Amino acid sequence: MEKEELRREYHRLFYPEDLRIAMESYKLVTDAAFQIISSQKGQPLSSNEDIDGMYLFQMTAMKNLSILNLMQSLNYYNELGDFNMENLHDPFALSCLVRTQYEAFCNFNNIYRVSKSADEKTFKYLLWVLSGLKYRQSFPTKQQENIEKRENERLQIEELKKAIKMSRTYLNLDPDAQDNIDKAIKSKKWQVIVNGEKAHGIPWHEMMSNAGATDLFNGQYTSLSLNTHPSNVSVFQFKNMYSDGNDLPTSILTMKLSKWLISFFIADYCYYFEDAKQTFEKLPLMTQILINQYNSLFRTEIYRINHASNSLN
DSSP states (O other), rough: OHHHHHHHHHHHHOOOOOOHHHHHHHHHHHHHHHHHHHTTTTOOSSSHHHHHHHHHHHHHHHHHHHHHTTTEEEEETTTTTTTTEHHHOOOHHHHHHHHHHHHHOOOHIIIIOOOOOOOHHHHHHHHHHHHHHHTTTOOOOOOOOOOOOOOHHHHHHHHHHHHHHSSHHHHHOOOOHHHHHHHHHTOOOOOOEEETTTEEEEHHHHHHHTTTOGGGTTTOOOHHHHHHOOOHHHHHHHHTTTTTOHHHHHHHHHHHHHHHHHHHHHHHHHHHHHHHHHHHHTSSSHHHHHHHHHHHHHSOGGOOOOGGGGOOO
């Protein structure tokens, strides 16, 4: 492809003018994620940390398929009243999915990329596992098999607490920071930032900045959350959404956010898994360019996976 043609194609996909092109651009990023997943199939991983990180990536990419389906026009026929509803889109359902992608990316970034040592990575990973097991303890159970499983998990919880508090990361913290971690454990939180002797919890809406994202993402988590929950804000938006024809443009914007998040996730995944980066570098040039550009423009240059974007110069 000639350079001018490459630039035109890049501009077309980076700035999609309609739903068809927006979905085409989204599909390129989705295909990249699943090609990376496919390339890792059957490969042995060295630790539970790596295995869970891999599955977190797969879970997050899977939601792309639901988003692609939701972006198709929704049509409904009511047999009772003999009326049709046609060519509708549901940005609120999309917000639910994209919010989980936001959280999944931020979690992976904080554990697998931001951590400054293997011990810190394991420390954060164990907090994540511990939180999940503690939540499972609150599930009601009556079957003997599940009662025994809950008891086994209770013992695991105690072992995890010991491992966390015996880690070099925890022991190097000052007393206030250790108290912050103890509070996080008690409240089933795992989103923590470690900086030398300091450590503290961090809310979801700040984790995107922690992952290097620009100010463009300020307020995005709050917006997704408001549209996920039955907030009055979401009802206010819904009230005129369809009469004003805003369901499609709002849905496209939400899909774009998902595309950027998956591109960020791909970059961090390639940073952590060398074989994933090798697969990425075999992808079509335009796919590499787009994902690199999303990272360099909406985060910073250091999050580029490679220098494929130089082909545009």
